[in-house]
Amino acid sequence: MSGATVPDPAAPLTPSGNLRRRQLVSRAAELAATAAAVIAVGALAIVVYTVVARGAKAIDLDFVFTGYPTGVGPMLLGTLVIALVATVMAMPVGVLIALYLTEYSGARGSGALRLTLDLLNGLPSIILGLFVFALLVDHKQQSGFAGAVALAIIELPLIARGSQEVLLLVPKGLREASDALGVARWRSVLTVVLPTALGGIVTATVLAVARAAGETAPLILASSVFDPKHFSVNPFESMPNVPVWIYKLSEEGNPEGFTEAWGMSLLLVSFILFASLGARALLARSKRKLSS
């Protein structure tokens, strides 16, 4: 009887029975997790490859600098202006909100404010489109400014959260040194805290711009009827812009339009990818510098 439980000393040391099954299950789970990562990265690679392969054909100097039908210059300029106006509105407010969170608010106030920012961040962009339409376009006319307001609302929570993270990393010692010298709070905020965090705040803003630059839904309602030949820098008229033009060309179903749309997609995607990768690297660096 006891002889049956004595293992064969000559048998190879491999798991058998239940342990073998458990290890197989674990192995399978590891493979599945790896496969999931491969799927996501693969999808990104396929999308980016398609955009590059089909868009590169369209791009030359004329494409960037002339108007319709040879190029998309007005759209590029318009997107630039709209994004700029949006950022000029969103950045100060976002930084002030971050300052409020880090310098002034108590636990309860900061909880409510952070919830507000999360809700703002979760608003579907088409809702913001309806909002600016009702507020600024209805019974008046479309304008790049209306689009910029919507984009500013999209950027606001991103800038506020990003700046808050960096402000929290400003070393306590700096603040305390400034307090010890009898410097008033507003002076130490403006001359010590903000300059220390400036790099991080700028990169958070760049990330927000990269996110907002490709937003289409609000612009469909705010700035979609425009002349694609006309270079415009006046935000109080309807401005040509890249996302809406890509959308229109994709709806038209004309092969030449498709090539043009791929070209614009390539320009937009490369701006966004470089901006967000660069900003991310800078942000990581400035965070490391602050927290070390």
Added chain:
Amino acid sequence: MSTAAPTVRVQVSTVRKRLDLVGDRALFGVCLLAALLAAAIILLVGYQIIHGASPAISKFGFAFVYETTWQPNFGEFGAGSLLFGTAVTSAFALVLGAPIAIAIGLFLTLLAPRGVRGVVGPLVELLAAIPSVILGFWGLLVLAPFAQAHIEPFLHGTLGFLPIFGRPETTGLSVFTASLILTLMVIPIIASISRDLFQSVPPELQDGASALGATRWEVVRGVVLPTTSSGVVAACLLGLGRALGEAIAVSQVIGAGSELQASLFKSGDTLASRIALQFPGALTELHKASLFYCGVILLVIGLASNLIAQAIGRRFSYQGATAR
């Protein structure tokens, strides 16, 4: 720096004190204003959307939510089929995307070597940075034909006895393609949140389980997932909010059908994409108001899922006590 004589210093400080008093209050006031502005924006958005919808609300009442006729020429509007399309596409995206995203989170925290982690993590997040109009354009020209030629016939052939896998259409513009695009949008959101969650699981718990002889998978099932489950649910709800509200990419690939269809391979429409498609061309006030009404429904669902996610997430962060 401070080489000023004591007498001068006292004199300066009275002026300075007064200025500091004003400056302190001013900075606080401006910051408070900015914070209140954020709250005001939310309220103003809600007000404007409801105000824009009011003609449709008073004409159709609550029946708008479940009526399925949508005929702009006859002034008949109902969002039932749109609500159905929104529910189907978002649910599909979540059912397919959440397991993949959670697996990516596990891969990034537990399996990937440091170098791979540093590359794959940002790449997955970059997927979220691609503008929806470009993803939709890609879906229209690349994914839809592929799905129509390969995926849909395959699913129809093998699982065709289920009504959801009906006969494929000729264009590939379908609820199915839209759901796939939404899946791609949902994955990076859930993946990056769940990765952060998994990283917060105390290593000594995992080591303890390993020391008791648990395999890697058993550590995940027994320790990692149970400690983070509520946070993962919150992450999925945030992903759901993204999928519900996506207008542009969906409108490019869903084919804008107006009927209720059981099959995923037919065209359909969602609340958000109907707004994007029809608002620029809406002629009557009632048509516009009805689209605003769609916006109200979207806003309510979106805010609700977001609030629930925040509530779960807050509770989790108290329990986990990993607050920074």
